[in-house]
Amino acid sequence: MRSRIAYLERERDFIKDLYSDMPQMLRMISKGALLSSLLNSFKNRLQAQLPNAYCLFIVCDKECSQWHLQYVDSINESLLSPNGRLVTVPQALITFAATPSCPKRHDMNIPNLLEWKHWQVFFERHGFSDVSMVSVSDGQGSIYLMLAFQREDTLLEGELMGLALDSYASWLDSVFEREKADYLLLEGSHRDPSTGLLRRFSFDNSFNIVLKDSRRHFQRAALFSLRLLSTSTIDEGELKVWAGIMQDTVRDNDLLAHYDERELVMGIRIQHLEDAEIVATKLLKTLSDSSLSSNRLIRAGVSIGIAFYPEHSSLESLHQAASFAANSLHNLPGYRLEFHGAYYESSSDFYSL
Known part of the structure; x- marks a missing residue:
């Protein structure tokens, strides 16, 4: 009973912190803030929410042929070639990005998984044992991926990690919906609905x-x-x-x-x-x-x-x-x-x- 109560208290605190600045985020989205500014805010917010995890942010095209890190730091720079591109992309990540019907995924014991073999040195260097992933399409041909790497001794409960991933996906979906609405409004003001031609x-x-x-x-x-x-x-x-x-x-x-x-x-x-x-x-x-x-x-x-x-x-x-x-x-x-x-x-x- 005590362990259950302790978990529920952790869950309460986690959810309270996760949604504490939601009004501010919604206000930024509603005002049409720049995509780069919003993505940077989401990154900082998620990393603060998951202090014991390392978050990696990646963008790829819908064909899963072009891959780019959104942010480069002292931890992930070892994954890059001298020209700033990802040297190799694990098959697990390619499969995940190419499967939009499954927008979340959690892999355990990643240093020993064949699908992740290309990043084994990276995992062992930083002690990562698990990864939780979420993907969001912008509807314009790009897929935004967030990977949260964890160590075995500081693993977050799966339900709480799932909440964090869902929140990140919701934030991105809201931004892309706002951008799509802006485009439709702009097109609507320029084109006659009865013909589809310019006004x-x-x-x-x-x-x-x-x-x-x-x-x-x-x-x-x-x-x-x-x-x-x-x-x-x-x-x-x-x-x-x-x-x-x-x-x-x-x-x-x-x-x-x-x-x-x-x-x-x-x-x-x-x-x-x-x-x-x-x-x-x-x-x-x-x-x-x-x-x-x-x-x-x-x-x-x-x-x-x-x-x-x-x-x-x-x-x-x-x-x-x-x-x-x-x-x-x-x-x-x-x-x-x-x-x-x-x-x-x-x-x-x-x-x-």
Whole structure:
């Protein structure tokens, strides 16, 4: 009974100490503190919680091919090569990192285990007999591992060590969830949920950067106004299909935005005027595919107006010119090029007499 009471008292004190500064940690996470600062705080907190253990912090990629120590000290530096990389990684550690379904593990008598043979000298030098491990994925391709090495004469009860590992994993999970939420909020503020394309203000900011770069490097750019000819009520599902086809057709570095209910706007860098025609022809060809005939918006067609920089020096004038060019088609599918106030079917006509 006395031993049981003594254990429960130790457990109480351990848990009380473990969660004593939890409000402070949650406040740091909620404020969006830097990842490096948070990880350093977690490391210091965990090492203080486990004074008789030595904590080793490692990051590896999801393929378990690249391994790095997060913190180097006088104890773990013997595991590193002169260029700062882990000389060898025990098979036990590789297996553990590659098994996310088992985020915790405890190995006993590690100096004599074949799976840990690469670090036997390290264990014997510091008298380590046991290791408890926890792994957390950041969801971006990296796995964060914490290893708590213990000596046989100062082993912590398994339940208490488990609590410490769970707490560390929860802290990291909270940080990664916060980062993911920040990213989603940022994406949500920049993209229209009905199409997945850029919102107008995000497109304007991005394309103005393109224009600044074009001025600096004497480059060309083109702005497309793509107008739906359908007059029926917009079906969001059909609109999303149309937007998806546009995204799949254009290049990765092209900008594509949902400006209003029946207009998409696209901005691209070009080298020659005819490059814009090639893009317009490609878009119209894709939309004419028979497999898309069931989509009413696509079936009704799209008129495309194109304007050029430096012929127009601002986004506002480019958009106005592209819109006028699209309207000059009089609700017929196809494209028109605006050049110095006139509308053309081909750039080859720009300089004809």
